[in-house]
Amino acid sequence: MAKALSDPRRVALLEAIGTADEYPCQRLCTEFPVSKGTISHHMKELLRAGLIRSRQEGQYKFFKVCRDTIAAYTNELMRRLAV
């Protein structure tokens, strides 16, 4: 999780996805100056970390931020460092 959040580009992607309830993959490809392959790679990482979920609709793919996972992470961080 921390690893997934450590790349600025990935966080930017995550933030973009967070601006809407659901965010189309294709829009990420147009709005970020990176190749499709790279987007796909980052999405895979975010999925693996449980930070987003995806939904397929025909040939399109939509992403959604898992806000509870993020909340769980921040809580864990606070707990571990006893703030």
Added chain:
Amino acid sequence: MAKALSDPRRVALLEAIGTADEYPCQRLCTEFPVSKGTISHHMKELLRAGLIRSRQEGQYKFFKVCRDTIAAYTNELMRRLAV
């Protein structure tokens, strides 16, 4: 900050420091199976990120977790992702 928190060893060091109000550098060196150089490197990163502060006392050095910085980070994360 996120970068600083993305390395497991560094988080472990941070946690160790967090177990006491102040933690001597030398104890980190004895309790973690890494060289002095590596410890020094990680401390530099944690300092740079504002996650710890250090205090010199003669030839010894002590570290202290900056809990408010961590709180600020988690808050920022929550805010940015509108949880």
Added chain:
DNA sequence: TGTGTTGTTTGATTGTTATCGAACTGTCGT
């Protein structure tokens, strides 16, 4: 003043990761 201890810096090595382009897979509309 010298010796041991503490921590920093440096250079080399090694592993990881972000990125691209290209090849590939799957889905849609015609």
Added chain:
DNA sequence: ACGACAGTTCGATAACAATCAAACAACACA
């Protein structure tokens, strides 16, 4: 069935990060 579009996967490359060992600097004490 075919051509266009959406994503994935792969191979290569380049940048970065963790680590060590060794050289170094600073301090303490005898």
